[in-house]
Amino acid sequence: MLQRFLILFTTFSVTLTLNSQDIPVFDSEEFQLSLYSTESARQASVDLNHYFSEVLGQTINVTAVEENNQILLSINTKTLNEITFEISSDSENIRITGGSPKSLQRGIAFFLESIGIIKITEMDWFLKSNRRLTFPSHFYKKSEPDFVYRYLYYPGNFNEKFRNWYQLDQIEEDFGVWGHSFYKLMPPKDYFENQPELFALYEGERNPGSICYTNSETKAIFKTELTKIIQEHPNSEFFSVSQNDDAIYCQCDECEKLNSKFGEERGAHYVFLNELAKAFPSQNLMSLAYLHTSKPPENLHLVHNLHIIYCPISLNRGRSFADDPRSAGMRSILKNWNSTTENLYFWDYTVQFTDYFSAFPNIHTFQKNYDYLKSEGVKGIFSQGSADIPSHFYELRQYLLANLMLNTEMNLDDEISNFMKMYYGNAADHILDYFNLLTANQINSNSYLDIYDNPVEQISTFLSPEQMSEYNQIILKAETAVSDKPKFFDRVKDLRYSLEYTYFQQSKFFGKDQHGMFVKKPSEDGFEVRPNLTNRVADFTDYLNAKGVYEIAEMGLSPDEYFQHWKEIVTYANISPKAKKASVKLLTKPSEVFNGKGAYSLVDGIRAYKDFSINWIGWYGNDAEIQIDIDDIQAQRLRINFLEDQRHWIFTPKKAILFGLKDDRKIKIETLNFPEASENYEVNIVSKNFTHSNLNNFDSFILEIQNRDELPSWRKRKHKQPMFMIDEIEIY
Numbered sequence: 001m002l003q004r005f006l007i008l009f010t011t012f013s014v015t016l017t018l019n020s021q022d023i024p025v026f027d028s029e030e031f032q033l034s035l036y037s038t039e040s041a042r043q044a045s046v047d048l049n050h051y052f053s054e055v056l057g058q059t060i061n062v063t064a065v066e067e068n069n070q071i072l073l074s075i076n077t078k079t080l081n082e083i084t085f086e087i088s089s090d091s092e093n094i095r096i097t098g099g100s101p102k103s104l105q106r107g108i109a110f111f112l113e114s115i116g117i118i119k120i121t122e123m124d125w126f127l128k129s130n131r132r133l134t135f136p137s138h139f140y141k142k143s144e145p146d147f148v149y150r151y152l153y154y155p156g157n158f159n160e161k162f163r164n165w166y167q168l169d170q171i172e173e174d175f176g177v178w179g180h181s182f183y184k185l186m187p188p189k190d191y192f193e194n195q196p197e198l199f200a201l202y203e204g205e206r207n208p209g210s211i212c213y214t215n216s217e218t219k220a221i222f223k224t225e226l227t228k229i230i231q232e233h234p235n236s237e238f239f240s241v242s243q244n245d246d247a248i249y250c251q252c253d254e255c256e257k258l259n260s261k262f263g264e265e266r267g268a269h270y271v272f273l274n275e276l277a278k279a280f281p282s283q284n285l286m287s288l289a290y291l292h293t294s295k296p297p298e299n300l301h302l303v304h305n306l307h308i309i310y311c312p313i314s315l316n317r318g319r320s321f322a323d324d325p326r327s328a329g330m331r332s333i334l335k336n337w338n339s340t341t342e343n344l345y346f347w348d349y350t351v352q353f354t355d356y357f358s359a360f361p362n363i364h365t366f367q368k369n370y371d372y373l374k375s376e377g378v379k380g381i382f383s384q385g386s387a388d389i390p391s392h393f394y395e396l397r398q399y400l401l402a403n404l405m406l407n408t409e410m411n412l413d414d415e416i417s418n419f420m421k422m423y424y425g426n427a428a429d430h431i432l433d434y435f436n437l438l439t440a441n442q443i444n445s446n447s448y449l450d451i452y453d454n455p456v457e458q459i460s461t462f463l464s465p466e467q468m469s470e471y472n473q474i475i476l477k478a479e480t481a482v483s484d485k486p487k488f489f490d491r492v493k494d495l496r497y498s499l500e501y502t503y504f505q506q507s508k509f510f511g512k513d514q515h516g517m518f519v520k521k522p523s524e525d526g527f528e529v530r531p532n533l534t535n536r537v538a539d540f541t542d543y544l545n546a547k548g549v550y551e552i553a554e555m556g557l558s559p560d561e562y563f564q565h566w567k568e569i570v571t572y573a574n575i576s577p578k579a580k581k582a583s584v585k586l587l588t589k590p591s592e593v594f595n596g597k598g599a600y601s602l603v604d605g606i607r608a609y610k611d612f613s614i615n616w617i618g619w620y621g622n623d624a625e626i627q628i629d630i631d632d633i634q635a636q637r638l639r640i641n642f643l644e645d646q647r648h649w650i651f652t653p654k655k656a657i658l659f660g661l662k663d664d665r666k667i668k669i670e671t672l673n674f675p676e677a678s679e680n681y682e683v684n685i686v687s688k689n690f691t692h693s694n695l696n697n698f699d700s701f702i703l704e705i706q707n708r709d710e711l712p713s714w715r716k717r718k719h720k721q722p723m724f725m726i727d728e729i730e731i732y
Contacts, residue, residue, distance in 0.1 A: 034060060035063070035073070036071070036072050044104045071094045071096065081099045082100035082102070083100070084098070084103055085104060085106050085143055087107050089137050096108055103167060106166070106167035106406075109164070110143065111135065116133050119161065120423055121155075121156065121398070122161075126422040145167060146374050146406065146408050147380050150168050151168065151382045151383065153386075154394055154401075155387075155388050155398070156168075168402060174236060175236055176229045176232070176238070176239045180243065180288070181241055182243055191221075198218045200250035200251070202249065203251070203716045209244055209246045209248035210249055212255060213269060214250075214252070214272075222241070239283055243269065246717075250268060258271050263297045265718070269297075270293070270300055274302060277306040281305060283305060284307055286308075286345075289311060294333065302343075310334060310344065310346055318361070318449030320372070321365070334376055338376060344377060353553065355553060356389055356390075357502075360392055360449070361442040363396065363416070363439070366404055367400075389549055389552075390549060400415060400416070424488055425485055427482045430474055437470065437471070441461070445461035455502040463502060465515050497544075504533075504540070511606035529574070544559035569609045575605050575730060579605075580732070583631070584602045584603050586599045588626075590619050591723070594725065595618075596615050596617045601615050602729045603728070607685075620721060624724075627701070628701040629699065632699075635731050637731075638695065638729065639689050639730040640726055641687050643686075643725040644684040649717075650723050651724060653705050653706055653708060654706045655671055656706070657672075658704075659703075660700070661702060669698075669701070677708070679712070703729075705726070
């Protein structure tokens, strides 16, 4: 019959018991559990004792002699590789051995999980039982992760114990130089002014955003700088040689020859990387396959020490990329990469980067995605989340992703349910209902889920006002279920504030309509902000500040800045009742992606603010023609608002021309010219007024807006065109 170790919660004693209910447990005092470790595993024994102390309040006696009734810790590099651990037991001892300190830590975590102690977040533990913790005798397991490299960019990554528990890797330790690195290896500030030929000839001009791959001095500088970095970081496993975070590449004659031979705009890039890797045969170079370099080169196999991280940034995240028809191109590229390199890694984008706190229901895709990547021979995963910032369901996300990188065959649904019970206590069933409803609504809508989405983008799918109301009712039940348990109530409150944030963002879009941020004043003309709404935004800001949140999106914007913007919107967006409402027809269709509420966006009585995704209408690479009917309005001035957001290729137009319609004639009234653009990455709103004295002579107008002919040099990119965006058309 099976014998088991029994660890008693109160005394940490071990007793042997037969696996039979009618045989009594032996006296626990006869078998004291102790801990022994080899010298190389000494830190692991300290950590194991720390776990016991943190969770149970007591520690195990550490002995210097190997004997019976012990947990025996050791590192064995002869029979185990560095990512493998081995755990075994007989009737007397438990042995945990790792091929490295990191894999030994994972072996310890497996042991603790087996007896009922689980690290569920960077701050939280779960104890399955407060009375008995058991581990079987005559047990054996040898285990290694499904992926050789596992990086998880979530708050848990910044906690050493969470990293150790899930055997996660750490870029800061593993890379001598990391990420987009061209500008680090050959800084433009040091070279561009005097030696522009070292940099990319792009769209007819030298551009510091990338390098000339075929320039011999460029190669020499890279080799010299890499040699220096390798000497400074002799223990680093990888050195990143990756393009900057941009789509610029060299189009000089020599580079274009390589591009033609080995693959469009990426050929010279991979020839350069191969040559560089050959110069450092004993080092592992790593490069991001990203934007214009995301496809593998043609007819070029990469050398053995060049590692590739494939970064498919434009994917539908609402369905697994393993079977989504919209991801067929990505699957084809991945297969081609597999035949181009033996060292293929994958960069997975797993959150919504524009709005960390809004719902992003993609968790149901994780297991199928990672199982597919494993089957395709991917060696490692870089899972990018919200960095050290909390985000919607981030605790669940990092828990599942950390486990999946160890074992893709885990049952996702079971683990989600288990996590809910561990993390939300008596509110678990309600939170699971919320999670399942949110996920089902996304799946049923079959909407494209982009990592740069926002709550307004999904206003007619899984974040519709009707569905938001359902989510709110479920969260109310969850709050009630744990109203007397502050720890669990605070965790539910995180999801409550996610709904709040979503409502705030959507209320800007709805404006003065139902669900909008403005309501009619009760005793006079005009609108005012919805009662108590600004106080709710202030509460949200205070909540984020109390949690130490310093930005609510990848591109920045602190909680205090968000609140300041809110106050500015309250004042700016609420158009005076003196403005008269015209009738508008869009004679030229705007961009499909940036069409707001259609023509109604231009006469809905609110001005859009500095977020191009809310209420602005854009024309991409073409002109616009708009008909404005004012009927019997006595017009003296016509105001139009334009957006300038150069980071997103949004510029003011070249000119705007107002024509009046009279007796079937089109009469030019006034032309407004815009100045040449100057480089500026601040977001600005530019208002223009037509104030011609003849406005009252016409009932209708045609507004022609001429787009810029081309992008200015500093934002010129292949396949990109200028966009202009307009908002409210106001008649005074």
